[in-house]
Structures are given as structure tokens and as C-alpha cells.
Amino acid sequence: MLDNALRKAAAIWVAPDGHPAKLVWALWRDGAALVVTGGTEQRVDGLADGVPCTVTVRSPSTHSHLLTATATARLVTPDEDTALALRTARLNANPEWDSVHRLEFP
Template sequence: MLDNALRKAAAVWVAPDGHPARLVWALWRDETVLVAVGGTEQEVPGLRDGVACVLTVRSPSTHSHLVDVPVTARLVEVDEDTAAALRTARLNTTPAWESVYRLEVS
């Protein structure tokens, strides 16, 4: 269910441990969720490498709640292929992020 939901989701809610959830733009790539934060993208207080989070996915069509999943945020080095995928997926703007995190299912 998570795989299918994330393939269709353009945004997810991320709640780092001890912080409220924030809506962030997301990219499902290579069987993982990538979120770009900072810069012109959403800030997520408390998001850092190794922090436990709750990932919430909602239906892109009905906005109804689909699933909550415990994840761990991992800071990633963005290579050119990943940067290109992030820019391509963000159709309505030219993104300028400070950090990219991979959200690993705990």
C-alpha cells in the first residue's frame, strides 16, 4: 500500500520526533522517498540525519488519510541524476533546496 500511495503522492507530511508534522514536497525514486527542504522549499523543524519521524501519506485525489509510517531521516549527498530528477518533478518552480533527506522505513 505504501509503495502505491507514494508513487502518486507529490507531497507528504513529515513529523520529526517531538515536532509537529509539516507538508513537504516529495519524490518517490528508487524505492525510497526523497524530501528537499530549506532554501525555497518548506522548512521542517527538527529534521536532521538519523532522526525518527512519522511519514503521513494522503490520497492525492481525495486528500483522505491513507497511511502513517515510522521512518528515519537520512541526509543524502545529491548527485547530478538525483538533482535532475528533483528539478524535473518540481514542475511549477525552479527548486533551490538546502538539504535532501531519504526517509527510510523504520
């Protein structure tokens, strides 16, 4: 169910331990959610390498709660293919970000 929900979600709520949840754009890729932050994208206080997070996914059509899961954030440097996928999937004309985190689910 997690895989299916995150595949369809364009945005997810991410709450790093000790911080409130923020709605962020996400891309499901290779079994993890990629989240871009900073620059022209949403800032997420407390999101850092190795930090546990609570991720909430809502239905894209009804906006009702679908699931809540625990993930660990990993700061990554996207390779060229991943950066292209992030830019292509993002609807902003010129998305810019300071960092990319890979949210890994146990």
C-alpha cells in the same frame, strides 16, 4: 501499499520526533521518499540525519488519510541524476534547497 501510495503522492506530511508535522513535497525514488528542505522549499524543524519521523500520506484525489508509517531521515548529497530528477519533478520554476533527506522505511 506504502510503495504505491508514495509513488502517487506529490506531497507528504513529515513529523520528526518531537516536532509537528509539515507538508512537504516528496519524490519516491529507489524505495525511499526524497524530501528537499530550506531555500525556496518548506523548512521542517527537527529533520536531521538519523532522526525517526512519522510520515502521513493522504489520497491525492480525496485528501483522505491513506496511511501512516515510520521512517528514518538520512541526510544525502544527491548525485547528478537524482538532483536532475528532483528539479524535473518539482513544479517550481527554479527550485532551490538547502538539504535533501532520504526517508527510509523499515
